[in-house]
Amino acid sequence: xxxxxxxxxxxxxxxxxxLVGYFIDFIQHNQKVNKIAFxxxxxxxxxxxxxxxxxxxxxxxxPIITLNDSLFLYAWVLVTISLIINKLxxxxxxxxxxxxxxxxxxxxYVSTTAQQNIHKGGGQLVNxxxxxxxxxxxxxxxxxxxxxxxxxxxxMQHHFLKEKKSFKxxxxxxxxxxxxxxxxxxxxxxxxxxxIGIIFGVVWAHVSNSEFYWFDIKTVGSILVLVVYIVYLxxxxxxxxxxxxxxxYNTAAFLVLLINFFLFSLLSNFHFN
Amino acid sequence: xxxxxxxxxYKTAPVEIREKLTFSEQTLHEAMVELxxxxxxxxxxxxxxxxxxxxxxxxxxxxTGRYYIKQFLAxxxxxxxxxxSSYLRITEDDGALEHLLRVSTGLDSMVLGETQILGQxxxxxxxxxxxxxxxxxxxxxxxxxxxxxxxxxxxxAIGEHAVSVSYAAVELAKKIFGDLQxxxxxxxxxxxxxxxxxxxxxxxxxxxxxVVNRTxxxxxxxxxxxxxxxxxxxxxxxxxKKADILISSTGSDSVVLTKEILAPIQKKRxxxxxxxxxxAVPRDLDPKIAxxxxxxxxxxxxxxxxxxxxxxxxxxxxxxxxxxLEAEIVAFKEWVKTLGVVPVISALxxxxxxxxxxxxxxxxxxxxxxxxxxxxxINKHTKSxxxxxxxxxxxxxxxxxxxxxxxxxxxxxxxxxxxxEEVKAEFEKQAIKNxxxxxxxxxxxxxxxxxxxxxxxx
Numbered sequence: 211x212x213x214x215x216x217x218x219x220x221x222x223x224x225x226x227x228x229l230v231g232y233f234i235d236f237i238q239h240n241q242k243v244n245k246i247a248f249x250x251x252x253x254x255x256x257x258x259x260x261x262x263x264x265x266x267x268x269x270x271x272x273p274i275i276t277l278n279d280s281l282f283l284y285a286w287v288l289v290t291i292s293l294i295i296n297k298l299x300x301x302x303x304x305x306x307x308x309x310x311x312x313x314x315x316x317x318x319y320v321s322t323t324a325q326q327n328i329h330k331g332g333g334q335l336v337n338x339x340x341x342x343x344x345x346x347x348x349x350x351x352x353x354x355x356x357x358x359x360x361x362x363x364x365x366m367q368h369h370f371l372k373e374k375k376s377f378k379x380x381x382x383x384x385x386x387x388x389x390x391x392x393x394x395x396x397x398x399x400x401x402x403x404x405x406i407g408i409i410f411g412v413v414w415a416h417v418s419n420s421e422f423y424w425f426d427i428k429t430v431g432s433i434l435v436l437v438v439y440i441v442y443l444x445x446x447x448x449x450x451x452x453x454x455x456x457x458x459y460n461t462a463a464f465l466v467l468l469i470n471f472f473l474f475s476l477l478s479n480f481h482f483n
Numbered sequence: 484x485x486x487x488x489x490x491x492x493y494k495t496a497p498v499e500i501r502e503k504l505t506f507s508e509q510t511l512h513e514a515m516v517e518l519x520x521x522x523x524x525x526x527x528x529x530x531x532x533x534x535x536x537x538x539x540x541x542x543x544x545x546x547t548g549r550y551y552i553k554q555f556l557a558x559x560x561x562x563x564x565x566x567x568s569s570y571l572r573i574t575e576d577d578g579a580l581e582h583l584l585r586v587s588t589g590l591d592s593m594v595l596g597e598t599q600i601l602g603q604x605x606x607x608x609x610x611x612x613x614x615x616x617x618x619x620x621x622x623x624x625x626x627x628x629x630x631x632x633x634x635x636x637x638x639x640a641i642g643e644h645a646v647s648v649s650y651a652a653v654e655l656a657k658k659i660f661g662d663l664q665x666x667x668x669x670x671x672x673x674x675x676x677x678x679x680x681x682x683x684x685x686x687x688x689x690x691x692x693x694v695v696n697r698t699x700x701x702x703x704x705x706x707x708x709x710x711x712x713x714x715x716x717x718x719x720x721x722x723x724k725k726a727d728i729l730i731s732s733t734g735s736d737s738v739v740l741t742k743e744i745l746a747p748i749q750k751k752r753x754x755x756x757x758x759x760x761x762x763a764v765p766r767d768l769d770p771k772i773a774x775x776x777x778x779x780x781x782x783x784x785x786x787x788x789x790x791x792x793x794x795x796x797x798x799x800x801x802x803x804x805x806x807x808l809e810a811e812i813v814a815f816k817e818w819v820k821t822l823g824v825v826p827v828i829s830a831l832x833x834x835x836x837x838x839x840x841x842x843x844x845x846x847x848x849x850x851x852x853x854x855x856x857x858x859x860x861i862n863k864h865t866k867s868x869x870x871x872x873x874x875x876x877x878x879x880x881x882x883x884x885x886x887x888x889x890x891x892x893x894x895x896x897x898x899x900x901x902x903x904e905e906v907k908a909e910f911e912k913q914a915i916k917n918x919x920x921x922x923x924x925x926x927x928x929x930x931x932x933x934x935x936x937x938x939x940x941x
Binding site: 367368378381449453454455 | 789793
């Protein structure tokens, strides 16, 4: 059971990394990252296929009997198709969204299985899902903080360059455009992490039988943070904005994050209460 | 033995003289070899750039050294000595050391703290090494000077930041865009200033350049020169939508670009930074433009202000280097002092080893049936006795050499061990090896210590 749990967790980590890779490729059109993400996803597929064959050939059980079994098959099919699309069709966006969905389904399968086997140690996995959810969210907050600091430096450097006075600082601060780019990149990493974190949260809420409110201020807050940063990416990528205005937006976004982190935690009775 | 610097630079000689007395890169190595063949010159390195021609030499006597270097310059350039003698600046020993260190750190350069000179010093030294015109002294001195130059650049702000208006503009552009590759540069006005600006930016990596001018023909001519595109003034607004840097230097009497024109363009640029440099007088660009977000407008005075500030920073760094420089001079002189001890130590070792080998022969004669192993053991142990016995004296000799009364103490040391002959032999050996010392004609017991003494030159 322990080994199986280890493999299941490893699978989730690889799948998550692949998802982050596809997101970065989606944002930056980075062929190298795409290649890495593809190989990670291939590993996921290989492990899933192994489990599937094991069930079919050894246990003589084609996994469509229960809802849970079909979830597994469903996830496997999604991974398979997205691999084929990635290889054959030059439509990258669909691969990312398929994987996002596939990851959700797979996680749902894993946690539901764990819930059913709660007496055999599955409960631990459910708790781990919660821990992962919180960890991922906090790590993403870390990246958002870095991004915020870059934006802040960008605003300051913009100010210095306009003032034409503090040249001592101008030379020492980073290059204006580079600060802007780094701030953007940090968000590019933060958003998929938070997204996966929220997926973990939803799945955990589903399987832990805890009272879960979609309208809980914490849930809404986290989703709000995600939306705020997705809007940043849209402004940047779709509308093509950059520079000072976007740095100010990013600073405001960080404020939303802080409010969610501190204030909403006080108001919500979630997680460990 | 003395170190001499004979030469002139932009401070002492006008360009008419400098251009006549510059060694060409192709013949520099020949010059060094020829100078070395002159009497009295033991080692030499010639540094020749557009701003300075300087001969550094190790000579046995100052007056003959001065004479032969001057003579060499006159012969080489085929000019009468009188014609250039008044421009020459000659410094000796400490002064020459200090000058070399100042040159390699850029303190003596026309543009304070420029770093190119260090490369030129290094180049000259490498050439001289290749031509075998350096010896013990210059091999150490130039290595030290080059290392010091590098350290000064690294540890202080001497070479940081531009001290010319055009480089200040390039540096600012880099601060805004990170690098200039793939940046679109627009030159407004096809005059001389515009041309200079294009040259500078191309040198810094900008490839996409558009020349805009009132008369399109002029723009086309300039554009062709630099492999750029050209367009008419009416298209300026279109061009600006995609531009990153605009350099304006038209001869216009009135403002060419106003805030009202630029504001809607900047809005369409969606926050993409725009760097405007106005080097025209009267100004081409409305100062109010600076109020727009993500637009950075610098006029000629702003750039000059940056240059002034950077120069101030360089001067402050130069003062730091002056202090470091003194320490370098002291360190070099300490090293020179220890030079005299090297032959003494090897003579002592030589003597001890010969005693040991005589002893070994005597043992072998008296006990002929020693096995090979026994012989080896005895040999090893007798050597060990010598080494242990000499360890402390050798250390002490080194200390003495670096101390104040090196000459007398070392003499006493030599007397105690009775190695006068061996030391003399060692000096001769070293002189042959270095080649540089071959011209010391009379070697007496005291010569080694005199050398040490002389270089101290108060």
